[in-house]
Each structure stands twice: as structure tokens, then as C-alpha cells.
Amino acid sequence: MPSWWSQVRSRWAVFLHDIISIPIAWFGAYWLRFNLASIPSDIFIDALIMLPWVVVFQAAAFWWFGLYRGVWRFASIPDLSRIIKAILVGIMATLLAVFLVMRLQHLPRSVLPLYGMLLLLILGGSRFIYRWLKDKHALVSSEQKRVLVVGAGRAGDSLVRDLKRNGTEGYLPIIFVDDRPSKVGREIHGLRVVGSTNDIPRMVRQYAIDAIMIALPSANSKEMRRIVNICEATRKPVRTLPSMNDLVSGFVTVKSLRNISIDDLLGRDPVTLDWNKIKQAISNQIVLVSGGGGSIGSELCRQIIHCKPKKLVIFDNSEYHLFLLQQEFEKYTDVQLAFHLLDLCDTPAVWNMVQLHKPQVVFHAAAYKHVPMLEYQARQAVRNNILGTYGFAEIAVMSGVEKFVLVSTDKAVNPTNIMGASKRAAEMVCQYFNEKQKTQFITVRFGNVLGSRGSVVETFKKQLEQGKALTVTHPEVTRYFMTTQEASQLILQALSLGKGGELFVLDMGEPIKIRFMAEQMIRLSGKLGDDLKIVYTGLRPGEKLYEELFHRREELINTTHAKILKANARQINSKHFESIIFRLQQACAQCQEQDILQALQAIVPELSIADKTKISQINAEVV
Structure with a gap:
């Protein structure tokens, strides 16, 4: 019927x-x-x-x-x-x-x-x-899993209400636990708050609990790590609600639940943004994003489109990634969208695209970023990250672009690898053009992004899926991390703060040991005991034990935003810089790898390629 x-x-x-x-x-x-x-x-x-x-x-x-x-x-x-x-x-x-x-x-x-x-x-x-x-x-089914709900606040209340309505979901809420003493002993929807989170192992045994659901969307990463560690001791499945940032509607349902992710444990406190300023900088503007198909580029596009630009122009050299973004953005009918499949180093194509759309704001996220791969392909790193940026910046200046934002990396500070040196040179490109032209060049530097393509998190996930041991280069290696959403939002905030010539450094919090990440991901996968294996392979060529966010000669100054610092950029000699750029152009055109390395070290004197001997000594102590 x-x-x-x-x-x-x-x-x-x-x-x-x-x-x-x-x-x-x-x-x-x-x-x-x-x-x-x-x-x-x-x-x-x-x-x-x-x-x-x-x-x-x-x-x-x-x-x-x-x-x-x-x-x-x-x-x-x-x-x-x-x-x-x-x-x-x-x-x-x-x-x-x-x-x-x-x-x-x-x-x-x-x-x-x-x-x-x-x-x-x-x-x-x-x-x-x-x-x-x-x-x-709905609650009498013997096949339903008995659930302990962590958090007796509004989220827990909504979750239990929805669980009771949807008996077909296979879950039967039994008890609450909450760390607020005022909640203990009370009843919500007929369920008693029986104790605090420290009582979870005992309550799981006492009430024959089959699954644990964490209803604490406002909990920070430190609190989540503590609660997840307690829950792991029970060997029961654990699911959680997304953070308040991810709960767009604010309405909690059973379908909102998901497995614990590494982002929950390593993420940071929610970022407070001045969205009014951001929207003033982007609303009704023509915005161009290079590398829009990448991890940061695509997230930038998602954040930008909510600020209602007049037009969003996206280009990338990956047909597949550009296609996925185009499919995703089909729902946005109130913003003009343009997608271009082209290479950053294809100067005539970039020129034609910029002349066609006349962008007012440019976000330059296109770059090669994988350290080990670029270590033996200096020409490609230099051609794309330095010369591509130089040509793009020059076109932006000639076309009257108002603001040009470069997405940089902490590997540009005291680089020991080709990739880091190329990104440091890209920062210098923006500094060079800012001193000579009306276009305002702004650089934003930050560390690693959780879950980006090719990141350590993605590598660990694949190794776990294949049942392999997780490979870590060194037990003491540390990195700075933030989510793609946070990084993209802070880049937009930096745009609203910048007046030209700034080198903004994002506050990355405390560095995290990669070994700790590996251990957490193994636990989250449920492979404990004998399955917990981490193999130390030794530092790779060009890799450092730890990264730095600023050079010793870059004095940091606070800005109006707590998560964004401003570094006093080091002065460059324009004539010397121009001559090195010319040398790099000639060396790349002639595929002279040795000349490229020499010119790269001339433009980035702190590049210490000789540290390969030191890396070998460190590895000998570990492997």
C-alpha cells in the first residue's frame, strides 16, 4: 500500500x-x-x-x-x-x-x-x-546492546531520548555517568546517574554493559584522552558524538554517533574567530584558490564559500581531486564557481585564468609537500614551490590582485630538506614582491595537518587496515598538529588581520610525539596486547627530530587573535634575490641538479644538507 x-x-x-x-x-x-x-x-x-x-x-x-x-x-x-x-x-x-x-x-x-x-x-x-x-x-528486544552513556547534560539527554525512540537502532540505554557531583543520583528519562567517569569499569561489570557512548561534545582533547583511556580498560566498543563545531544543527541523534578518531584525542580547544571581519574580507569578492583540490586548499574553499564571495575560482593539477570538489560544490547555487585544471608552472594558462576572472583575493595553497620524495627531486621542488610561486605572484601583481596569501609550513624554519628550503624561498618571494608592489602579500606558517593526504595519520590507517606494524622513524620525533578546519579558519582570520608584508605563525600548541600517535591509533583500532607493534625505521633523509615554528631572528609579536602570532620577517637583499631566482630558472631549464642545489643553498643559507651524516648517526642509535 x-x-x-x-x-x-x-x-x-x-x-x-x-x-x-x-x-x-x-x-x-x-x-x-x-x-x-x-x-x-x-x-x-x-x-x-x-x-x-x-x-x-x-x-x-x-x-x-x-x-x-x-x-x-x-x-x-x-x-x-x-x-x-x-x-x-x-x-x-x-x-x-x-x-x-x-x-x-x-x-x-x-x-x-x-x-x-x-x-x-x-x-x-x-x-x-x-x-x-x-x-x-522498542526496549524489550533481547538483541539490543546495553549502553552506558557518559555525560548527563543536554547532549546525553537528547541522545537517550533518541535511543529510546529508535529501538531498531539496536541500543538500550541503561545508566549515566557524569563527573558533576550535582548530577550523581538523579534520574534522566528513567535512567540513573550512578557515578563519575572513574567508576566506568566497575559500572560496566555491575550492569553488564555492552557498549559505551560518550555524549560530551564540548569536551577538550585532554579530557577526551582521559575518558577514552578509562573506557579502553573495559574492552567494550566506544562511540562518541562529534564536537560542537561539527554538530552544525546542534541536534543530537543516534545517527550523530561515530567511532573515536585520532582527531578527538589530538585535537585542540575550539577556535574563536571574528567571523564578521573574515566575511568583510571575503564577502562579495572574487576569490581564487590555487591547489584547491588538496587537503588545505579544499577545506579553504569550503570555509570561503560560506562567507558568500561574489565568485570562487579554484584551480588544481589533479583532475580527480578537482572533479570531487566540483561534485561536492554542486549544491552551492548562490555563489559563482569556476574550476580550472592547470599546472601552477604553466604561466600562459595561469595568466589567462587570472585575466578571465580578475580575482581580488588569492590563496596560494598549491605546493609539493612530501619531504622524502622531494629530497631527491630538487628540480621539481624548486620549479613548483619557488618558481611557480614567483610566476604566480608576478601575475597577481600585474593583474591588480589586492591580497595574496601564501600557505607555508614549519619545515621552512631552519630547513634540513629540499621541501622546507623551497617553502622558505616561497616565503621570500612574497616578501620580495610586497616591498615593491601595491598587492598585499601575507604569509601564514603552521605545522602538520591531521588527516591530510599522505600524512602520518593516513599512513598509520593503511598499515592498520593491512595488519602491518606501524612504522615510526624515531621514538623521540615530535611534530605540531592541527585539524584542516582549524588551519583553514585561521588562514582566513590572518587574511582579515593582514595589511601586507606580515609573516603570521599559527599557535600550534604543544608538539606531539609520533610514537604517542601510533600507540593511540593502535588502541582505537582495538588491536591490543600482542598486536601492538611499532617498528622504528630511523630518520629519513632531510627529516628532523623536531620542527620549529619560527627562526631565532624572527621576533614574535602578539596580534588581536590569541591563536595567531606575527613574526618580524628577516630582511632580504632584493638584487641578490633576483639573481638567485634567475640562476634557478636557468638551472631548472637545463635540468642541472647540482646547480639547483647550489642556488637553493645560496637563497636559503640555513639549509643544512650536510646534516645527512648527523641523521645517519641518530639512526644508528635507534635501528
Whole structure:
């Protein structure tokens, strides 16, 4: 039978139920008025005469107040409120009609209040009894998993309510735990708050819990690590709600639940942004993003499009990644979008694209970033990261771009590898053009991004899926991490702060040991005990034990945003810089790898390629 017919049939059945309830309540009120004795015949006849008016007025009020838009299965306080309003309006209409026609003769004054209370009891009671029976039926399945809910706040309340409604989801909430003493001992939806998070192992045994659900979307990463460590000791499945940033609607349902991710444990406190300033910098502007198909580039595009630019232009050299982004952005019909498949080093194509769209704001995220691969391909690193940036910046200046934002990396500080040196030179390119032209060049430098393509997190995930040991280069190697969303949002904030020539450094918090990440990911995968294997392979060519966010000669200054610092950029000699760029262009054109390395070291003197001997000595102590 068609679903629409079932809905119509169900709605008319409810309406018929409510219509039948009206005479029951009407005569029940008379019966109560006369103390459950027989109703005098003359008054009973008048009651019969008035009944059609009561039914008509009351039925109209029911329909007007939308009693049939809701579903009995989910009857709640708003439904009760609509019932009360409809009954009151029906009584008032009946009272007015009886007064005008019969001057209220033979209508005992207590009948209408009693009628209203009885009708409310019948309509409200039937709906809530139906919901109670449905909820009870949903909770009796022996196949459901018994759930302990961590967090008795609003999120936990909403989660349990939805779990009880959706018995088919296979979960039966049993108890709460909460670290707030004021909550312990209380009941929420019939579930008792039995203790704090430290009591979880004991409560799991005592109540035969099958699964744990963490309903703490506002918890920071430190708190999440503590709670997850406690839950891991129970060897039970653990699921969590997303953070408040990710819960876009703010409405918590069973479908919001997901497995614990490394982001939950390594993520940072939510970033507070001045969205008004960001929107002022982007709204109604033509914005261009290079490398828009990459991890940072694509997230930048997602954040930018919510700021309502006049047009968003995206280019990338990966056909597949550009195709995925185009598919994702089909839903945004209120912003002009343009996608270009081209290479950053294809100067004529870049020039034509910029002339076609005339961007006012440029985000330059296109770059080669993999340290080991670029270590033996200096020409490609230099050609793309340095010369590509130089050509792109020059085109931006010639085309009158107002702001040009370079996405840089902490590997540009005291680089020991080709990739880091090329990004440091790219920073210098922006500094060079900012000193000579009207275009405002802004550089934003930050560390690693969690879950970006080719990152250590992705590598660990693949190794775990394949059942292999996790490979870490050194037990003491550390890196700075932030999420793609946080990095992209702070880049936009830096845009709103920049006036030209700034080198902004994002506050990355404390560095994290890669070994710790590996251990956490093994635990999250459920492969404990003998399965927990980490193999130390030794530092790779060009790799450092730890990264730095700023050079010793770059004095850091606070900005108006707590998470963004400003570094005083080191001065460069423009003529010397121009000559080195020319040398690099010539060396790349002739594929002279040795000349490229020499010119690279000339433009980035701190590049210490000779540290390969030192790396070998460190590895000898580990492997």
C-alpha cells in the first residue's frame, strides 16, 4: 500500500478518535456535575441540542491548531500545548454560541470546565499512553546492546531520548555517568546517574554493559584522552558524538554517533574567530584558490564559500581531486564557481585564468609537500614551490590582485630538506614582491595537518587496515598538529588581520610525539596486547627530530587573535634575490641538479644538507 495512503488513513483515524472523544467528554462532564447520578431529562435534552455545536467548534479548533501534523509515536510537550489551546478555543466558541442562542439556560456553570479537563485527559492521555507503549515495546528486544552513556547534560539527554525512540537502532540505554557531583543520583528519562567517569569499569561489570557512548561534545582533547583511556580498560566498543563545531544543527541523534578518531584525542580547544571581519574580507569578492583540490586548499574553499564571495575560482593539477570538489560544490547555487585544471608552472594558462576572472583575493595553497620524495627531486621542488610561486605572484601583481596569501609550513624554519628550503624561498618571494608592489602579500606558517593526504595519520590507517606494524622513524620525533578546519579558519582570520608584508605563525600548541600517535591509533583500532607493534625505521633523509615554528631572528609579536602570532620577517637583499631566482630558472631549464642545489643553498643559507651524516648517526642509535 502506498505510504501516502497510510499517512492519510492514519491522520483520519486520529481525527475520528478525537471527534468521538468530544461527546464522551461532554456527557461525562454532565455526569460528574450531577455526582455520577442520572442527568435530569430536560437538561439532558438541552445537552443533546448543544452537542452538534460543541463538536463543530471543537473539531474546527483541533484542525486549526494542527493536532494532526504531529505523530502519536513522538507525542511531546508541544503537542500537549496545542491540545490545550484547541480545547480552550472550542470552549470559548461554544460558550459564545450558547449565550447568543439559549442565554446559557440549562447549562450548568461547572460543565464547561469539567468538559475541558475530561477532553484534555482523553486526548492527551491516549497520545502519551500510545507513545509509552511504543517506547516500551522498542526496549524489550533481547538483541539490543546495553549502553552506558557518559555525560548527563543536554547532549546525553537528547541522545537517550533518541535511543529510546529508535529501538531498531539496536541500543538500550541503561545508566549515566557524569563527573558533576550535582548530577550523581538523579534520574534522566528513567535512567540513573550512578557515578563519575572513574567508576566506568566497575559500572560496566555491575550492569553488564555492552557498549559505551560518550555524549560530551564540548569536551577538550585532554579530557577526551582521559575518558577514552578509562573506557579502553573495559574492552567494550566506544562511540562518541562529534564536537560542537561539527554538530552544525546542534541536534543530537543516534545517527550523530561515530567511532573515536585520532582527531578527538589530538585535537585542540575550539577556535574563536571574528567571523564578521573574515566575511568583510571575503564577502562579495572574487576569490581564487590555487591547489584547491588538496587537503588545505579544499577545506579553504569550503570555509570561503560560506562567507558568500561574489565568485570562487579554484584551480588544481589533479583532475580527480578537482572533479570531487566540483561534485561536492554542486549544491552551492548562490555563489559563482569556476574550476580550472592547470599546472601552477604553466604561466600562459595561469595568466589567462587570472585575466578571465580578475580575482581580488588569492590563496596560494598549491605546493609539493612530501619531504622524502622531494629530497631527491630538487628540480621539481624548486620549479613548483619557488618558481611557480614567483610566476604566480608576478601575475597577481600585474593583474591588480589586492591580497595574496601564501600557505607555508614549519619545515621552512631552519630547513634540513629540499621541501622546507623551497617553502622558505616561497616565503621570500612574497616578501620580495610586497616591498615593491601595491598587492598585499601575507604569509601564514603552521605545522602538520591531521588527516591530510599522505600524512602520518593516513599512513598509520593503511598499515592498520593491512595488519602491518606501524612504522615510526624515531621514538623521540615530535611534530605540531592541527585539524584542516582549524588551519583553514585561521588562514582566513590572518587574511582579515593582514595589511601586507606580515609573516603570521599559527599557535600550534604543544608538539606531539609520533610514537604517542601510533600507540593511540593502535588502541582505537582495538588491536591490543600482542598486536601492538611499532617498528622504528630511523630518520629519513632531510627529516628532523623536531620542527620549529619560527627562526631565532624572527621576533614574535602578539596580534588581536590569541591563536595567531606575527613574526618580524628577516630582511632580504632584493638584487641578490633576483639573481638567485634567475640562476634557478636557468638551472631548472637545463635540468642541472647540482646547480639547483647550489642556488637553493645560496637563497636559503640555513639549509643544512650536510646534516645527512648527523641523521645517519641518530639512526644508528635507534635501528
